[in-house]
Amino acid sequence: MAARRDGTQDKRPQRQAAPIPSAQEPPLSLERIIATAVELLDAEGIDGLKMRRLADRLGSGAMSLYWHVSNKDEVFDLALDSVLEYRGSPQLSESPDWRQAVVHMLEDWRASMLRHPWSASLLPRRALGPNILARLELLGGILSRAGVDEADLNGAIWSLWNYVMGATITRANFDLSDEDMLAGQQRLAHLSQEYPTIERARLLLDNDWDGVFRKGVDFLLDGLVPRQ
Amino acid sequence: MAARRDGTQDKRPQRQAAPIPSAQEPPLSLERIIATAVELLDAEGIDGLKMRRLADRLGSGAMSLYWHVSNKDEVFDLALDSVLEYRGSPQLSESPDWRQAVVHMLEDWRASMLRHPWSASLLPRRALGPNILARLELLGGILSRAGVDEADLNGAIWSLWNYVMGATITRANFDLSDEDMLAGQQRLAHLSQEYPTIERARLLLDNDWDGVFRKGVDFLLDGLVPRQ
DNA sequence: CCGTTGACTCGTACAGCGTACGATGCGATG
DNA sequence: CATCGCATCGTACGCTGTACGAGTCAACGG
Structure with a gap:
C-alpha cells in the first residue's frame, strides 16, 4: 500500500470522478x-x-x-x-542565428526563476528534473550545431549554466527584499572605511541586473565560440 | 532578558570561568x-x-x-x-599581476565552499556577512586598480560573483553524491532518444570541473578587461 | 558582610511539523 | 452479492524550534 514511486504517467482511470462532483472540488491529482x-x-x-x-x-x-x-x-x-518548463519555438532553436537562440533560452530561464523566487533557493538542493534536462539538451544541441567541438561541449554547457544559475540566484536573493538591499547599502555606508570601493560604487543599489546578465552571457559566448 | 541582538564584540568578562573548570568543557561562547x-x-x-x-x-x-x-x-x-573568510596575502592582492590576484581569490572562494558543501545550499537564502563583503571589496579594489571604468565596476564585480556562485553551487550539488550523478547519467541513457546530445557527451560524468571553472573566469575577465 | 544586580544556564512545556498506520468509502469485476 | 484495488482521511507519534521562568554565581555598592 505504499505510494506510487514508479515513473508512470498519472493515468487516472476512466472511472468517473463522481456522478456529480457534488462539491466543486475536482478530485486530487x-x-x-x-x-x-x-x-x-x-x-x-x-x-x-x-x-x-x-x-x-x-x-x-x-x-x-x-x-x-x-x-x-x-x-x-x-x-x-x-x-522550469521551456516553451520555446523549435524554429528559433534551429535558426541559423544560434546566438540569439541561446540567449533567448537563457533569458527565459532566468525570467522563469525570477517569477518564482523560491526556485532559486531550491535549486542547490535538487536533482535534474526532465525540464532542466530538456534545457541542457537544447543548449547542447545549439552549441554543437554552432560548431563547438565535441571535446569542449560539456565545458561550454556548464559554463553557461553556471553563470545563469549564479546570476539568477543572486538576483532572486536581492529581489526578495528591496528594503533589505537598501538597509545593506546603508550598513555599508556606516562602514565606508572598511569597504570603500563597493560603498562608493553603490554596489548594492545602482545596478543594471538585466544588462549585466546579458553582457556576461555575451562574454562567455565570445570565449566559447569566438566570432570570426 | 532578551538575547543580545547588538553588534558588540563577544566580550566575555574577565570573570573566571570556574575556579577550576571542573569538567573539561570550556564555557559557552x-x-x-x-x-x-x-x-x-x-x-x-x-x-x-x-x-x-x-x-x-x-x-x-x-x-x-x-x-x-x-x-x-x-x-x-x-x-x-x-x-567564507579570506586569508589572502595583501601583497598578492596589490601585485601588478591583478589577473592572478583575482583568480586566486575566486578559486579560494570556490574551494572554501566546496570544503563545506552545505554552504552552497545556504547561500541563496542568506544575506551579505562581513566576510562576503570583504571579498567583494577586495574584488572591486583589484578591478578598479586594473583599470575597469567606474561605471562598469558593479557589472564586473557581479558578473564574476555570479559565475563563481553558479559554478560552486552546481559543483557542490553533484559533489554531494557521486552515485546520484552516476544514477542520473544512467537514467539519461534510458532516455537517450530524448536527450541525445547530452547523453552522448556524458554531460554528467566526463567533466573537468576545475578546468571549466578556470576557463569561464578567463573568458569573463577577457570580456570585462580586454587584454591589450 | 550582606543584599542586589546582571550575565548566563537550563528544565519544562507547548505548538506545529512531517508522516506511519489502519480504517473507510466506492467503482469495477466476478 | 462478495471481492478487490484505488483513493481518501482521522488519529497519533516522535521530533522540532523556542517561550518562559527559575536557578546559579561573580561582582559590586553600602
Missing part, C-alpha cells in the same frame, strides 16, 4: 497538487509550504497527498521542475 | 558555538544541524544557546560567513 504547491510557494514562500496547508487549499485531508507523492521533498522537486 | 556548528554541518549536513544536537556537542543545555544567538537562522548565517 498530481498535476493539481503541483499547481497548487506552486501557488502556495508564490504566495507564502518556501517556509509557507506545509503539507496541511497545501491540503487545505486542495480541499482534501493532509494525508491524502501521500497517495500521489511520497514525501514533502518530492513536492519541492516537482514544483521546481514544473516551473 | 559565540565562537565556540559557531565552530561547533560548522563541525556539525560538515559531519551531518544541513538537516543534521539541530539545536539540541548542537548543544549536546557543546556539553550544554539546548536553551543555553539562545543567550548567544537569537534563533537557529542566525546560527546558519554565522556558520556560513565564518567559512
Whole structure:
C-alpha cells in the first residue's frame, strides 16, 4: 500500500470522478497538487509550504497527498521542475542565428526563476528534473550545431549554466527584499572605511541586473565560440 | 532578558570561568558555538544541524544557546560567513599581476565552499556577512586598480560573483553524491532518444570541473578587461 | 558582610511539523 | 452479492524550534 514511486504517467482511470462532483472540488491529482504547491510557494514562500496547508487549499485531508507523492521533498522537486518548463519555438532553436537562440533560452530561464523566487533557493538542493534536462539538451544541441567541438561541449554547457544559475540566484536573493538591499547599502555606508570601493560604487543599489546578465552571457559566448 | 541582538564584540568578562573548570568543557561562547556548528554541518549536513544536537556537542543545555544567538537562522548565517573568510596575502592582492590576484581569490572562494558543501545550499537564502563583503571589496579594489571604468565596476564585480556562485553551487550539488550523478547519467541513457546530445557527451560524468571553472573566469575577465 | 544586580544556564512545556498506520468509502469485476 | 484495488482521511507519534521562568554565581555598592 505504499505510494506510487514508479515513473508512470498519472493515468487516472476512466472511472468517473463522481456522478456529480457534488462539491466543486475536482478530485486530487498530481498535476493539481503541483499547481497548487506552486501557488502556495508564490504566495507564502518556501517556509509557507506545509503539507496541511497545501491540503487545505486542495480541499482534501493532509494525508491524502501521500497517495500521489511520497514525501514533502518530492513536492519541492516537482514544483521546481514544473516551473522550469521551456516553451520555446523549435524554429528559433534551429535558426541559423544560434546566438540569439541561446540567449533567448537563457533569458527565459532566468525570467522563469525570477517569477518564482523560491526556485532559486531550491535549486542547490535538487536533482535534474526532465525540464532542466530538456534545457541542457537544447543548449547542447545549439552549441554543437554552432560548431563547438565535441571535446569542449560539456565545458561550454556548464559554463553557461553556471553563470545563469549564479546570476539568477543572486538576483532572486536581492529581489526578495528591496528594503533589505537598501538597509545593506546603508550598513555599508556606516562602514565606508572598511569597504570603500563597493560603498562608493553603490554596489548594492545602482545596478543594471538585466544588462549585466546579458553582457556576461555575451562574454562567455565570445570565449566559447569566438566570432570570426 | 532578551538575547543580545547588538553588534558588540563577544566580550566575555574577565570573570573566571570556574575556579577550576571542573569538567573539561570550556564555557559557552559565540565562537565556540559557531565552530561547533560548522563541525556539525560538515559531519551531518544541513538537516543534521539541530539545536539540541548542537548543544549536546557543546556539553550544554539546548536553551543555553539562545543567550548567544537569537534563533537557529542566525546560527546558519554565522556558520556560513565564518567559512567564507579570506586569508589572502595583501601583497598578492596589490601585485601588478591583478589577473592572478583575482583568480586566486575566486578559486579560494570556490574551494572554501566546496570544503563545506552545505554552504552552497545556504547561500541563496542568506544575506551579505562581513566576510562576503570583504571579498567583494577586495574584488572591486583589484578591478578598479586594473583599470575597469567606474561605471562598469558593479557589472564586473557581479558578473564574476555570479559565475563563481553558479559554478560552486552546481559543483557542490553533484559533489554531494557521486552515485546520484552516476544514477542520473544512467537514467539519461534510458532516455537517450530524448536527450541525445547530452547523453552522448556524458554531460554528467566526463567533466573537468576545475578546468571549466578556470576557463569561464578567463573568458569573463577577457570580456570585462580586454587584454591589450 | 550582606543584599542586589546582571550575565548566563537550563528544565519544562507547548505548538506545529512531517508522516506511519489502519480504517473507510466506492467503482469495477466476478 | 462478495471481492478487490484505488483513493481518501482521522488519529497519533516522535521530533522540532523556542517561550518562559527559575536557578546559579561573580561582582559590586553600602
